Amino acid sequence: MDRISxxxxxxxxxxxxSSVRSLWEQQNVEQSEQLIAIREREKWNKILxxxxxxxxxEADTLNRKLALVPGRQSLLPTAQTYQAHFLEANSVQLGAAEST
Known part of the structure; x- marks a missing residue:
């Protein structure tokens, strides 16, 4: 074997x-950014x-008011309408979470 001075x-x-220190610092930065992204996503989820x-x-209140008006029962939104809006809101929420 050759001898190294x-x-x-x-x-x-x-x-x-130096390389190990640089990689360690980079990992710390990435972890910090991930934590910030997670906190932001949680904040937006709570807002949603x-x-x-x-x-x-508001929809329940309006439905109760509409139920009191004669001849308006046929205009009440169905459970399917609520389900569609719920699914749409969830897909928006999931899309926002995946983009972070």
Missing amino acids: EKGMITSMQALV ERKTLEINK
């Missing part, structure tokens, strides 16, 4: 340490959930 060994070790609840409450 002490200076060459020191230079090689310093290069290794609150908005969905508000819309459902």
Whole structure:
């Protein structure tokens, strides 16, 4: 085997340490960015959930009012309408979560 000079060994070790440190710092940055993205997604999910609840409450209130008006029962939205809106809201929510 060839002998490596002490200076060459020191230079090689310093290069290794520098590379490891750089990779470690890069990993820390990536993990921080992932945590930020997760927090943002959770925040938006909560906002979407609150908005969905508000819309459902408003729809229920309107349906109760419409039920009191004679001859308007046929105009009430069906359960299928609510289901379609719910599925649409979920797909928007999932699409937003996947894009982050």
